Amino acid sequence: MTDLAAAGKALDITRIRQDFPILSETVNGKPLVYLDNGASAQKPTAVLDAMDHYFRTSHSNVHRGAHTLGDRATTLFEGARETVRSFLNARSTNEVIWTRGTTEAINVVANGLAETLSEGDEILVSRMEHHANIVPWQMIAERTGAVIRPIEITPAGEIDESSFDGRLASDRARILAITHVSNVLGTVVPLERLLTKARERGLYTVVDGAQAVPHYQPDVQALACDFYVFSGHKLFGPTGIGVLYGRETLMEAMPPLQGGGEMIERVSFEKTTWNTLPYKFEAGTPPVAEAVGLGAAIDYLGQFSRESLETAEQALLQRANELVETVPGLSVIGTATHKVPVMSFKMEGLHPSDIGTLLDQQGIAIRTGHHCAMPLMDYYGVPGTARASFAFYNTLDEVEQLFQALQKIQRLFAE
Structure with a gap:
């Protein structure tokens, strides 16, 4: 052996x-021999039980309920956010935004960063990206006049760092959107080195961690990335829930993607003002049970x-x-x-x-x-x-x- x-x-x-x-x-x-974990991992009983217990004992809408069930649901919901904050080593729960998944999280970031782009600015993405880390940027490029510049790979499926350095050398490079782990190849990208170079050039850095978090526990402060996103269902949690980590100062400055419900502070026919972080980016009734389930999945992994x-x-x-x-x-x-x-x-x-x-x-x-x-x-x-x-x-x-x-x-x- x-x-x-x-x-x-x-x-x-x-x-x-x-x-x-x-x-x-x-x-x-x-x-059953289940070898499709990259698409969606299976769920432990701890996750199933946590969601079942929530629905049986604590289901309510969160934050504004003037009753016991509302308090219970809010405590569980925000407790799960704290679990994710600890998992990522984010500085604050203000930097942990609930989304429906990785795809929505990237769309939120792309929409927010669109205001920083001008015609001819360059968005760098690698050849090995999932469509979810290509298409949103293409949509923003069409809107702003920016252009997508692909970072090439080697035949082995690794980042071609000469291609990366060449793209980064452009005076118009503004955003690096890159996967942590390739969903097709399994390649682990040398993220720390690439992010350091991008940061030195003043680029915004967006990391798709969907395929990484089932295998590694990222430290967003050590990575010093601006944004890190992942989906719950690949991390042995439920579908319909994802996480957007965003540096607080950047999230404060970015406009929300969706309007209505929880993301407002005050509404009048003349003007609406946004809620504080993280709620500014969480329009509508949130996925409470799914957040509870994701928190339980992270706790389950924490025993190992x-x-x-x-x-x-x-x-x-x-x-x-x-x-x-x-x-x-x-x-x-x-x-x-x-x-x-x-x-x-x-x-x-x-x-x-x-x-x-x-x-x-x-x-x-x-x-x-x-x-x-x-x-x-x-x-x-x-x-x-x-x-x-x-x-x-x-x-x-x-x-x-x-x-x-x-x-x-x-x-x-x-x-």
Whole structure:
């Protein structure tokens, strides 16, 4: 047994899996092997129970209810915000904005920063970005006359730092919007180094952390980024909830994206004034139960050493890499040195969607397609890939099952 595998076993993955009821499901008569964690991770009982308890005992609208349930709901809601603040090491809960997810969070930031842009200003995004960190900036560029400048990558799927330095050298560069971890390649971007360079040039920095937070606990003060965003459902929490961390001085100056409800201080037909942070950016009834669930997910993860979880996940990726050569015609897309446990691949003569369907028949769930990263697919000259993405609750046996199933598929089509 490798050192990585031994470390992963020390976590008692069997016990951990009991915390996730869905992992006991069967699919097409086979035990579920869930390897689509990059799209949406499964939820522990702690999250399900926290949301159920909220609805059964404390459901109410928050902040303005003059009754006990309103007080209970508000306490839980704002308690979850404090949990997120601590998770990110933000300076204040004023810097923690609830959104519907990463996509909405980036749209809020893009809308707010639009006022800082003029015609010809440049927004830097990398070739490996999710569409959610491309399209909002394109929309703002059309509105302001700014232009999008892509930062190129290497064939291994790493940031081409000469391309980055070249883009950064432009006198018109204003915003760097970059992923922390690629959802397709699993590449971990050298964020600290890139952000330092961007900060020295005076750029606003926006980090898409959706794929990073399931594997790492970011420290936004250490990163010194202006904005950091992520989604709850990838962090073992519920859907419909996300987080926008924004530097308080910047959030104070930015206009809100949506109007109405909680985000107002005073309304008249002549003028409306905005509420204080963080409520200025939280129009309407907020996702109270989802916030409670996300707080519970972070608390659940807090019982483990993040280093031990990372070690267990790296053991899965290491074994997957070892087994690649056992499947003739299989090639991996993205071979960066520093990766989270994500493997995108193609098989000679097979469309990715066919691979996904055939694996599903064997109880194995993966993701197929362009993964909302068409510019990246264009770079590699493929319409899409099959993607297996692992979480700490996956096992080495499940990695073996994946490759045994791929061998079976390869033999079937080789005949």
